[in-house]
Amino acid sequence: MELGIVGLGRMGGNIALRLMDAGHRIVAHDVLAEARARLAAAGAEPAESLAALVAGLAAPRTVWVMLPAGAVTETAIAALADLLSPGDCIIDGGNTFYKDDIRRAATLQARGLDYVDVGTSGGVWGRERGYCMMIGGPAQTVNRLDGLFAALAPGAGDVPRTPGREGRDPRAEQGYLHTGPAGSGHFVKMIHNGIEYGLMQAFAEGFDILANKNTPALPEAERYDLNVADIAEVWRRGSVVSSWLLDLAAIALAGNESLSDYEGSVADSGEGRWTVFAAIEEAVSADVLSAALYARFRSRRDHTFGERLLSAMRYQFGGHEEQGSGH
Amino acid sequence: MELGIVGLGRMGGNIALRLMDAGHRIVAHDVLAEARARLAAAGAEPAESLAALVAGLAAPRTVWVMLPAGAVTETAIAALADLLSPGDCIIDGGNTFYKDDIRRAATLQARGLDYVDVGTSGGVWGRERGYCMMIGGPAQTVNRLDGLFAALAPGAGDVPRTPGREGRDPRAEQGYLHTGPAGSGHFVKMIHNGIEYGLMQAFAEGFDILANKNTPALPEAERYDLNVADIAEVWRRGSVVSSWLLDLAAIALAGNESLSDYEGSVADSGEGRWTVFAAIEEAVSADVLSAALYARFRSRRDHTFGERLLSAMRYQFGGHEEQGSGH
């Protein structure tokens, strides 16, 4: 099969490479000449413009947009829509908010274009391990593109089969899934990321308690000087918390047990926030997923206005002087 | 009536003054001569030792211990127990953990001594406004000491009467209450402080959102430059959140709207922690009270090990470089 790819950064570039490994033909565009050249060297046909990319594909064309979510993606898709013909298909593989997918799919459908949203997990390990994909859009289109998704997916690998799945969608075991209509792919990927935040924060809190078990605040007889690198490693085998995130924690801790090469100022992206919005819209409690998000917010601030207000109220009612303040 | 007071700091000293204002006789001890002299100047009979204090009182004696919770209080009560006679009474007015009260009451009872635990709220405003008291111990003893409690309590004041209280304990309307057996006074005070943490954090978060409504992270049309001092003030009249803590916030904000004279490093005392322990022992969910406690913990740390682990995991799976780190 053949595919146009717009955006040849780490994700888009690796997707192109993995598809070419599987024998697919790639026409590749990026605004950076260097990125185009890198992909060309690897066997892709470079396109200097969106128009050139569209011209380089046979109908029905499929163009995978792999750009930062938001205005950049929006603009690229609008431009592509003007260049493509009825029956062609645009895939958004980025981290778009699913309500934007719903809106876009309706607009494009009115012009005869198909729209498929693909939530893509796998990060920098994807090229080697394959990408876990959650795919929203018309079933017919998703089926037509099955060869591309199958090539990108991790495949069954040596992951043990889940008993009792007979009769269920076999694609899930290959690592990709048609989740439903437009937006559902990005919605499921968004919840995936929300869960990821929660899992990460659970590990963060647990290791924080381990790392502080030697604090002078504790009675001396109850202090331990624990080796968190070894603990992460031992939990990788046979424990209930074994997981890929733990594998990654073990790698990081093996390299530097104190993690002193990190500051601890943690970014968040849209998915974690949108997951909380989705929970609230459904009136579903999401204490853990929210707390995980808030911990990241707090990690990026020095002191908050709220904390200063706490100190101020304490001073007012109790005359409690804050250490190191005028009060 | 007459009362011995051990510990003439801000709380103990003011309690003595308020009782003397009401005509009670006070024998006062503190390890600091200066504190003894200050109370003597105000009309108390100073006692240079616990023995002198006990000797200065007629049986049945009552001694109010107002010292920092923990070893200091424990030692003073043990020493008093050796000096007092059957029928005498020790009051612990500090912030003792209620399980220590239960243990102590049993020990003292075996020696014929009464033990009364008084949870005391009011802080630096207590001398003027009176102290809200939650009192645990034998009913007979609590009743015998009613004159002291009534003098210390705020009284009905101009607080509107709660409709439907006919037939209920009239002391509650005066601002003091016999809550039950030993430890119950401190238990109720402990929960009071746990709630206080939650209330304070609710205000802290709300004002944090108000103060950040002008952040460049928002679209310009959705930013407001809000006057938090005026907002605190307006909420004091007729709003659902009107409260003494809001009054204090309004005072602090009127003085310095940016609270720039506070750093935001917020202390916590035992009660907030014990409230969470109590909730867990009862299997009662306490999300808000716990979150309030954790916000204080976090306010006193720079970056946590957990936050560094989050950054490390993000780097491992996504190659996300932390701003300003080697990664």
Add this chain to the structure above:
Amino acid sequence: MELGIVGLGRMGGNIALRLMDAGHRIVAHDVLAEARARLAAAGAEPAESLAALVAGLAAPRTVWVMLPAGAVTETAIAALADLLSPGDCIIDGGNTFYKDDIRRAATLQARGLDYVDVGTSGGVWGRERGYCMMIGGPAQTVNRLDGLFAALAPGAGDVPRTPGREGRDPRAEQGYLHTGPAGSGHFVKMIHNGIEYGLMQAFAEGFDILANKNTPALPEAERYDLNVADIAEVWRRGSVVSSWLLDLAAIALAGNESLSDYEGSVADSGEGRWTVFAAIEEAVSADVLSAALYARFRSRRDHTFGERLLSAMRYQFGGHEEQGSGH
């Protein structure tokens, strides 16, 4: 002054009555004839339609819309905009989302109409106690309507003055405030309600721990049979948690200490949800305000899918049988 009021329910009706008490002229419309008649009997001039209401006012007209937020309010304002003339003013006193205010104000301004959003706190007690008002809109218009706001507000009353407010906006001490441009009134009211959720949940958790201190899960020596009605009452005097919400809790508990006449299925309205959205948009942590919202969500569900998944995972890894289930 004179004012048109649209919507004569509990809030709108009481606002009309309080304004008439202060000598203002009210033209009143409601779709229900009964509501119009009730207000007419109290001295208002009833208007059978929006057109009649507009016709009954002299320019520059002011119309206070007091309807359920959302489509009903939106429709009424659109209809009024067609009937009013440049220089007239529409007030939305309901619980509108502040971004809707921003949009509306721009639309109406283009037609020469002023728009003022008033966040109104006070509930059923407002007619008697006055309404605490947070007001967004053009300063000139807000100033022109000052007589109305002053009449609706609680006034200084016997609330002690906050020291240090010299030189600050005197309206705040009367219980109303011009908070800034369009939407800011509802934004501040929204945060007020978010805080209210947090305060309420802090009390809910604290009283839950008190009420369960007699559970058989505790060692017998550590159980207390606490009187929560008396505890609520005693905290009203001199304690740090004294507040209007505590007054209300005391009233409810005095009437029925076990609260057996309530089920505990707790509704939430938009403001609590929007507060969380606002916090996330600003990247401000709001653990307590979110937890308070989630507790309400959870109170309205029987068992959640998430809880069943927890049971299912426990069964899978540990063979833990759920009580009363097939597993």
Add this chain to the structure above:
Amino acid sequence: MELGIVGLGRMGGNIALRLMDAGHRIVAHDVLAEARARLAAAGAEPAESLAALVAGLAAPRTVWVMLPAGAVTETAIAALADLLSPGDCIIDGGNTFYKDDIRRAATLQARGLDYVDVGTSGGVWGRERGYCMMIGGPAQTVNRLDGLFAALAPGAGDVPRTPGREGRDPRAEQGYLHTGPAGSGHFVKMIHNGIEYGLMQAFAEGFDILANKNTPALPEAERYDLNVADIAEVWRRGSVVSSWLLDLAAIALAGNESLSDYEGSVADSGEGRWTVFAAIEEAVSADVLSAALYARFRSRRDHTFGERLLSAMRYQFGGHEEQGSGH
């Protein structure tokens, strides 16, 4: 090597079987004759009493106690201590609170006995997969027993090696670890379980949001009827949230996508609670681990007193009638 085992339930029995598979000699005691007989049939030497068990072992003896934490374990260890001789060793493989380990180790050491605490993860899968073990106690003793631990552990298996572990403790890669002095094994296992609660709750919330994405509360265009069984399966391959707990969730959902065979009343054990205690003692924030615990508490209650209080306050200030209540 040879080992006495006390307690032949699911855990103790499987441990005995796995050790015998590896060629170790087992003397096995349980109060239930049936349990003894089952192990005897599998090759163990049954002992009708603790005394018989001790008599059946050569010095220095090692006895593994695998009983419910608390009084049962405490009693058995006290009885064994009276039967054993200096140089012998008691292993507690259960879920004992680590402070009890510290106390016990000191008591036993004074009598010349060694004490080793083993936190054991693996559940019903342990016999087949091996047990992940966290081991506290004297290094010399732990080293002497290495053959037993190595036989019980999962071994390196096909889990990929963590890069950069050269020079670190090789036991961790085999799935067992000497964590430090007495109590540290159970402490690390306790934090493991605390993390487990957090991970499980993150999945629970995420799947709850997925399962409710079809609620009528949402606009029809934003609803999806998602297949949670397929989603759990697809995430097992290449996604960031892949983990053993997800594997188990996938098994459960493959069998019954609605989980209708579970009620959702979720038990908790000591470790989750003690993890929160440990966090608070260290002043470490543990929002996610606490929220996970509280969600389990809440899942076992119908309505709470706190929720009824919320309803009561809402009725008092707003006249909000609760659905289905007299108010």
